[in-house]
Amino acid sequence: MTARHVLVVDDEIGIRELLYDILQDEGYQVKLAENAAEARVYREQMRPDLVLLDIWMPDCDGISLLKEWGNSGLLTMPVVMMSGHGTIDTAVEATRIGAFDFLEKPIALQKLLKTVSAALKHGEQLPRSDMTLLNLGKSPVISELRQRLEQIAGVKSPLLLIGEQGSGAELCAKFLHNPDTPWLSLTDYEQLATAPLDILEQVQEGMLFIPEVADLSKNQQKGLQLLLARADKYGARVVCVTAKSLPQLVVAGRFDNLLLQSISATSLRIPNLSDHREDIPDLARAMAALLVDSGEVLYREFDVAALNALRNAEWPGNITQLDSVIRNLMQTSLGEKITLADVNRVLEQFAAFQAALPIVETSSASAGLAALNIDKPLREARDDFERLYFEHHLVKAGHNMSRVAEAVQLERTHLYRKLKQLGIKAK
Incomplete structure (x- = not known):
């Protein structure tokens, strides 16, 4: 069985090293972060199985970091808060936000191991990362x-x-x-x-x-x-x-x-993506982090020029299209960072694909009628017309069979039978 990953976040080097030695001896893979900034970077790169998070840190307190992960949809692992100045109110606040438990320093060995084991077991029941409304951004x-x-x-x-x-x-x-x-x-x-x-x-x-x-x-x-x-x-x-x-x-x-x-x-x-372009860099990073969490891709950072290009691009498919582009970039980029050249490469591929799509116009039915060969025997000419007729209504209704049946005034079973007879695929 693969060793569980535990991230220890504490600004006191003595505490970090002590927890590192204890947990590593218990068979866990342990990573250390001395402040919230390092913890953020690690969380972007992978999803740990458990985080031991100090409340009092110089750059950002643990409660704020916990809230930040919760608001960005990244609180998908159990977090155990640690403090030498813990109070009941702090513990209640931490668990309300989403912490699994609370440990007071100095931490007793048996209490630590029992809490870590319980938190990891709880983490197995948590849903994996997924897009949520919280990922959409912080724009007005x-x-x-x-x-x-x-x-x-x-x-x-x-x-x-x-x-x-x-x-x-x-x-x-x-x-x-x-x-x-x-x-x-x-x-x-x-x-x-x-x-x-x-x-x-x-x-x-x-x-x-x-x-x-x-x-x-x-x-x-x-x-x-x-x-x-x-x-x-x-x-x-x-x-x-x-x-x-x-x-x-x-x-x-x-x-x-x-x-x-x-x-x-x-x-x-619901706003279009173009209504909140300022959220696109954070959205791109969140989508990339979710892919890393799922184990589908290796972590890659976006450089500033790449994020600017994504923000300034056109997104007629909105968030769904952006998600496809991010997935493509994460899977096909070769360097450790995703660059402007990578973004241009993928966006140009999509643009070329769109340009290659056939344009369906309402006049296409008229063009088809003009091309019918009326010198054929009646049965063959009638089949050609019916084929053109049903293909026209399928396109017009977006292949929604209920709408097609309503438009041509046929019962759906009869419609499916007719399409099969004419060699037309319904979907």
Whole structure:
């Protein structure tokens, strides 16, 4: 079994060396940091299995560092606080923030070993690092978003999150979600039409997350309305997301106005990444740290020019696109540091890929019709037309089969059978 990694953070050299000798003799791999700055650097490079953290340090006290890790989503390992001037109030404050336990100096050997063993066992149950709303940044727009979410955290009424794809809607919903309750991100919208109450059974006292409510068919919208009417009885909260203009869809007859009123009684707009560019350097470092924590990549630092280039780039895919670029940089860069040249290389690859994508225009259907060979026998010509017809509606509906069935006025089973007959892949 691999030895557990313990990080000891203490400004007193005698304490550091004593703990190093004791823990190393017990078979642990021990790293030492004499202040908060060194501890930050180590935490960026890897996730220790346990941190022994002194409260009183010259550059930054341990409570502040604990809060900092908690606010940045990096408090995913057990932390045991240490102090020679400990009080009950300090211990309570530390455990409230997220510390596992509290040790007073001088630390008795058996107490130390017992606490370390218990903390490591507790650490096995902790979730690994993941992106959270706290990773999104500290800019005014993100701080305001967080405050508004905190204000409605205790409300059970439906919530509509409005924002571009990839802007962080799921992070906002999970910020409101109680981790000890059910969570369901609905991917099969047809369940809303066929068994909406079964969905409520799955998320009783928890949260139902609908990634794009505008994609619901008429029947699915009716099912969602029924689900919302019964949600209180199940103690469930429904969070819907859209990147589209629902009022325009109502005017076009594609979205139910009563449903819109039901889901938008409480609504929030999620900022685009371009609205808080100042957060991009911290976001990039946080994403990189999460990849290192997961063991997927080796630690690499970003140089200043690389971070500036990321901040000034265009991000039409928002946080999701930034995450892809950071993952690419961490996996494919060759040096110990990620440089401006690395960032330009990856961004140019994405730009070249986008430029190579075929442009789908509404006129493409007309061009296809013009190219039909009407000298063929009727059956073959009809198949060609139907193939073009269904391909047009698939593209128009973004391959959403419920929307296609509604547009062409075919029952879904018949639609799938027709597509198979014509040799068209539904997805």
